[in-house]
Structures are given as C-alpha cells and as structure tokens.
Amino acid sequence: MSSKILLIEDEPMLCEMVSDYLASNGYEVVGIDSYDEALSLAYECKFDIFIFDVKIIGGDGFELLSRLRESGVDTPCIFTTSLNDISDLAKGFKSGCDDYIKKPFELAELLLRIDNILKRKFSHLNSDNYIQISNNIKFDIIQKKLIKDNLPVQLAKKESDLLALFLKNRGKILSRDEIYMNLWDYGQIPSELSLRVYIRNLRKIIGEDKIISHPKLGYEYA
Template sequence: MKILLLEDDYNYKESIKELLLSLGYEVDDFLSGDEALEAAFHNSYDLLLLDIRVPGIDGYGIVKEVRSYGLKVPVIFITSLTDVNNLSLGYELGCNDYIRKPFSLKELKYRVEEAIRSYHFHSVSPQVQLPCGFIFEINSGILRHEDHEIALSDKERRVIGLLVKNLDTFMDVDTIREYAWEGKEVGDNDIRMVIKKIRSKTSKEFIQSQRGVGYKIAKE
C-alpha cells in the first residue's frame, strides 16, 4: 500500500511518515503542492494525505485536479481549518475525510486504515479500451485481449500504466525512466527493449513512437 503525504510543517510530516512506515505503508512525502500533484499523476496511490495551506497549489487545488482527471483515490485533509465553509468546500471538491490539527497518531491510524479499507472494498478497477482490441485495468495493471490476460513484467506494466494515464500524449524517455524505474540510472536502450517486448506481446501499432519525442498509446 502506498500513501502520498503532503505537509509543509516538517515536524508534523516526519511524525506522520514515521507512523505510516511503522504500519507497513510506503510513503512519498512532499513539502509543496506542486510536487505532490505531479507525483499524484505519475504514480498509483492508495491514499492522499493532504495539508491544505501549503506552498504552490494548495490542497483544495490538488483534489480538484485529481478528481477532474477521474482518479478515485481517497483523500484525507490534515488541517487546522475548522470553519464549516472550509469543511464544506473540501467535501464538495471530493475529499473523503478531515483530520483536524492537533490530532493523536492513534486517530490518524484508524482514519487511514478505514479510508484504504473502504476504497479497496468498494472500488472496481476502471477499464480503458486501447488500440488493437486491448483493455487495461487501471488499478490492477492487468492487460487483456479477448478475455485473455497478457503476461507482463513489472516494468512493462508500469510503462503501459504511464502511457494509459497520458493517452495520446507522447512521453519522453526521461519521464518513462522516472516512472517505471523510479529514477534509477538506466539507458535509453533498456527503455527501448521494454517497449519492444510490449509490442511483441501486443502489436507493433500498440505503442507509437516519434524519434526525439517519445512514446504514446493512441486513444481508441
């Protein structure tokens, strides 16, 4: 399970992160809204824990962008704002819960566990229709063709996932490297080999390429 944590108070952030790690969650933590929003679009998370008043785009703006993109990941606001108008705005934009500062780590633990449990209990993996008759399940990362699951490596699954999240938009090799290899140093040839393997399992037309620009999956 992976959680995005946005909190510009360093001490709060570190306390929350330490708790989440002790519970077995992976945590990507950020101090600014702009970095958090970029991460939300390029990774798959089970929960977004967001402070509202942060540098860059604020928590409200992040939820608005995430929901407009169609992402259903649960969102919990961590905030000292208690005015009913602020609470109403958050729920209208699509947040799932609020935790008011100051709070106990025990309360945070229960709210995080409940949000993730409810999300996975009720969610159905959305399916995206892709070229050549393929279907990709967003949450599970499963690629199917005529009801048959296509065996994929982790890197192949992550590359397809990135391209599906950005349909009909060329992704450059640096973006693919950052997403699929999590920033590790790999050469362009390694990326090309993964693309080649995906095409061998699908079709040559499944992933389009443009020299010097990148790769994309076109809209069906």
C-alpha cells in the same frame, strides 16, 4: 503492482504510523513533511493519490494543492486536518481536494477513503478493474497485473507502469518527457535506451501494432 501514495505529515510518529499501515495494506507510500519537498515530488513523480496535512512545514496544504491543480496535476487528494471550521472545509474543497478526514482519525477509516477514491478514479473500467487489450490479454489497471491466456505475465515494474500509462492515455501521443516523469522516481536519471527496451518487451507480449512510435514526438497506444 501497488498504487503509490504521497503522504505529507509533519508529525514524525504519525507519518511513520500511517505509512506503515498503508504499506501493510498493499500501498507504496512516500512520507515527507515539507511543502517544498512535496511540490518537487508531485511534479517529478507519478502518484495515484495524495494525502496532505493542512499544516505543513514551509506552507499549507490548501495552497500546495491549489498550486498543483493550476499546473495541471489532477491526482486525487485527501486532506487530514484538525481544523473544524466550515470555512476551512470549504477552502479545502475549493483548492481541489476529493475528501478530508479530521484528526485524530482511525487508520482503517483512512484506508476506506483511499480505496473508495481509487475505485471512483477507475470507475470507467469494468468492475474487476481489467482492461481488455485483446481476446486473450487483459490488464488490471489498479494492481498493474497482465494476464495472457488466463496466466499471469511477469513484467518489470517500469514495464507495468508504462503499460498502465498507455492504457490511461489511449489515443494520445505521450512525449518522452511525460513518460520519464511518470516512470522514473525523483532523483533517478531517465534512460531512453531503457525506455526502448520496455516498449520492445511490451510489443512482444501485446502486439507490435499496439504501441506506435511517432518520430520526434513520442509514443501512442492505439
């Protein structure tokens, strides 16, 4: 399963070009152009990385990222900017960004920066990106692929997303609202019944004791 990127770019042609290029390299990209829409999506959906233009409709990228960081959103962020002043660069890093790239830029360079940040993000994993679930089961946390007895196991998208979420938060009780926010995209209606089905299916594969139900609280990966 591909990593998900939120791209904010108010130049339509550049937004489309970047989105198409990253999609052709295996990423899922949501491309938008405004501050308000970006804020809503960042709160409602789970992204693996942000790519924010500094100058956006309805605000600026620096202020947007600062606001997200203050609310606890820690998704890595790359700024794209035509600004050259060192004070602007300092402002970007102070707002919480992980990297920046100056316009105009090569798409290949942007891709390298994205790949590098995601590798750092998951640096606590072993080099091949797999988390060992049991002796015969492992999960690729970046590609979101489950392997059992050296064979791939087909999972529904939300099942693989849910397993990745559990593995990243091992030992933490995740409320249903937290799970809904990470699994259901903006505009989709979360379903408790569907969530129960996903958990039941995962338990059948990785073991009944791996996912613990906490009544009225949520679920925990043990």
